[in-house]
Amino acid sequence: MDQTTNLPISLPALDSIFGWIVLTVLGLSTVFFVFDSVGFLPRWLQRYVYRNRSAQTIDVLRELGFEVERVKRKNRAAKISERRSADQLKEAAKNLTEPATLRKKLMVGRIDAVSTNSFIDLMGATCEPTKAVHAAQLLSSHWRNLIGSSGEQDIPDFDFVVAPKAGSPFIAYEFAKLHQKPLVLHNEQAKFQSDDEDFAAFFDAEEKPKDGARALMVDDSTTGGRKAADTIRHLREAGYTVSDFLVVFEPLTKKKIGRNAAERLSNVQVRLHSIIETE
Numbered sequence: 001m002d003q004t005t006n007l008p009i010s011l012p013a014l015d016s017i018f019g020w021i022v023l024t025v026l027g028l029s030t031v032f033f034v035f036d037s038v039g040f041l042p043r044w045l046q047r048y049v050y051r052n053r054s055a056q057t058i059d060v061l062r063e064l065g066f067e068v069e070r071v072k073r074k075n076r077a078a079k080i081s082e083r084r085s086a087d088q089l090k091e092a093a094k095n096l097t098e099p100a101t102l103r104k105k106l107m108v109g110r111i112d113a114v115s116t117n118s119f120i121d122l123m124g125a126t127c128e129p130t131k132a133v134h135a136a137q138l139l140s141s142h143w144r145n146l147i148g149s150s151g152e153q154d155i156p157d158f159d160f161v162v163a164p165k166a167g168s169p170f171i172a173y174e175f176a177k178l179h180q181k182p183l184v185l186h187n188e189q190a191k192f193q194s195d196d197e198d199f200a201a202f203f204d205a206e207e208k209p210k211d212g213a214r215a216l217m218v219d220d221s222t223t224g225g226r227k228a229a230d231t232i233r234h235l236r237e238a239g240y241t242v243s244d245f246l247v248v249f250e251p252l253t254k255k256k257i258g259r260n261a262a263e264r265l266s267n268v269q270v271r272l273h274s275i276i277e278t279e
Contacts (some may be wrong), residue, residue: 082141082178089145092138093248093275100125108253109224116253120278122220123168136174139218139246142275146244156243158216160184160209162235164227168220171248175218182209186231202234209240217245222272223253225261232268243270250274 084092097120107113126132147155160182163172169185176183185204192201199208209215215235222228228245235242245265250272252260262272 080140080144080147080179082137082144084138084141084145086145089138089142089275092134096125096131096134096138097122097249097276097278108251109259111226112224112259114253118279120221120249120251122171122248126168126170126220129170132168132170133174135168135171135220135248136178138248138275139171139175140178142273143216143246146273156214158244159213160205160215161218162186162203162215162231162242163218164188164231165204166227171220172218175246181216182207184209184215186234188227188230197237199238203238211239212241214241214243217242217270219245219247221247221249221251221274222261222265223251224259225264225272228261228265228270228272229268232265232270245270245272247272247274248276250277252277252279 100121102119102121103117105115105117106119108116108119122135126135143155158181161172161176161179162184163169163186165185165187169183172185173183182205187202187204190201192198194201199205217228217231219228222245232242250261265272
C-alpha cells in the first residue's frame with residue numbers, strides 16, 4: 001500500500017506579511033508624492049485625492065467649532081472688488097435714479113396698469129455707458145454684502161447672468177463683465193417655432209450654458225414681477241436653476257393692487273434683492 005508522506009507546508013510569518021504591506025504602502029506613497037511634486041500626477045486623480053482631504057479637513061474644523069460656511073461666504077465676498085456699506089449703496093442708488101425720474105402723472109404696466117406720479121427711467125439712462133457701469137458696480141457691491149452677511153440665508157454662487165431683453169440688458173452686460181461670467185438674454189416671445197424645445201428660441205447667448213447651471217437674474221428694477229416670472233419659467237423649463245434676482249430699485253407702485261414683485265417671486269422660490277424701494 002502506498003503511503004502518502006505529509007510534508008509540512010511553509011507559510012510566511014505574519015510579521016513578514018505585515019512588513020511587506022507596510023513597505024508597499026510606503027513605496028506607493030513615495031511614488032505618489034514624487035509624481036504630485038513634479039506635476040506628473042493625472043489631474044483627475046489630484047482632484048479626487050484633494051477633494052477627500054478637503055472634506056476631512058472641513059469635518060475636523062466643524063468639530064472644533066469653526067463656522068465653515070460663514071468663512072466660505074466671507075472668502076467669496078472678498079473676491080468682489082466693489083465694496084460699499086448698505087447706507088452708501090442706498091445713497092448712491094438714489095443719486096443714480098434721481099436724474100432719471102420723470103415726475104408727472106402716467107400709467108405703468110402692460111397688464112394691470114396703475115396710475116403713478118413718477119417713473120424712474122433707468123433703462124433709458126443706462127444707455128449711457130458710464131451709468132450702466134455705475135449701476136453694475138452698485139449691484140456687484142450689493143451682491144457682495146448679501147454673500148458676506150452672516151445673518152442671510154445661504155446665497156449660492158452662479159454660473160451665468162441672465163436678464164430680460166425688455167429690461168436693462170446694459171446693466172446685466174456690465175455686471176457679467178465685472179464677474180467674468182457669461183451673459184444670457186431672455187426673449188418674452190419665442191424667436192422661432194420648432195418640434196422640440198430649443199434654448200435659442202427664448203434665449204440669446206454666445207454659448208448655451210451647461211445643463212443644470214445656475215443663473216443670477218440682474219435688471220434695473222421689477223414692478224409686478226411678470227417679466228421676471230416669465231424668465232424664471234423658461235430658465236427652469238430649459239433645465240437651469242435660479243434662486244436670486246438683483247435689482248437697483250424696487251417700485252412699490254403695484255403693491256396697492258396686490259402685485260408686489262417680491263411676493264410673486266417668493267412664490268416661485270426666488271429672492272428679490274433690491275438696493276432701494278421706491279413709491
